[in-house]
Amino acid sequence: MNIFINEKPAEIALDTEKTLGDVMTGLELWISPTGNRIQRICIDDRDIEGDALTEAFGIDIQGIGKLDVFIRSWRELAAEALGILSNFCEIFGKAAFDERGQIFESWAGSAAARFLKSDIPDIWGLANHVMSGEGLLPSELALIVWERLSEIADPWQEIDKAGPQVEIVAARMEEFSLDMQTGKDRRAAETIQLFSQIGEKLFRVFFIYKSEGLSMETFLIDDLPARVFIEEFNAALRELSLAYENRDTVLAGDIAEYELAPRLLKFFATLKNMAKPGTLVLFAS
16 A cells, blocks of 8 residues: 655554554654644545545455545644634624524534634634624624634734733733732622633643644743643642632732743743744635
């Protein structure tokens, strides 16, 4: 069996593989660390899709002359899926009420929706709620989608723009204990919400770098491997959440001021100092 990846011969020696499923499992393990994903496959110039793909995995490779595997980067696939959802938001928002069910079904059955479900599940969940008539308006979802598209297209630019917000949130985290002690509960709750929003944004951008091969073990944040830094960040966040729920103002304030605020600033500085990646052209219909 001859294997081609993006129409170029692949120098892959098969050993113990007997079925197409065996081969594809090995290819997935080889391709994934590079930040790429398998988009589609062809057997002897015939596209294999949907339910046929599952059945094809059992085929003996002795019966296959040529296997074409087409791969794309995670960023490209994410940008395309979000772009398609953006278009659906516009169509759905302008459609008559009795047309919306069909539009929803069309989106839900698309490859874009399947990708979002597996790789960006929070957006997939929001889209399902919106198109079910719950939660946000289509126009509000579109704004969130465009923010994600901007992060994927030019993550460094998004981090650079987030600088003032990071500084504001870090300063408010340092004031968190005082807010709780002086009865400014609404401001304290807002601070937690703002911290969560900016933290999630930084983590999303970090994941984009990770999807392109950034090592969680060798890449350092505050002199720690990225994996360890993130584990400690999340542990501190869980401690803050528990202390806040228990109204332990002293502990919550200490964690916010001395654990999370500094980590937020260091995380941001590390992302900003990284080499600027290439930009992607946003998906256009």
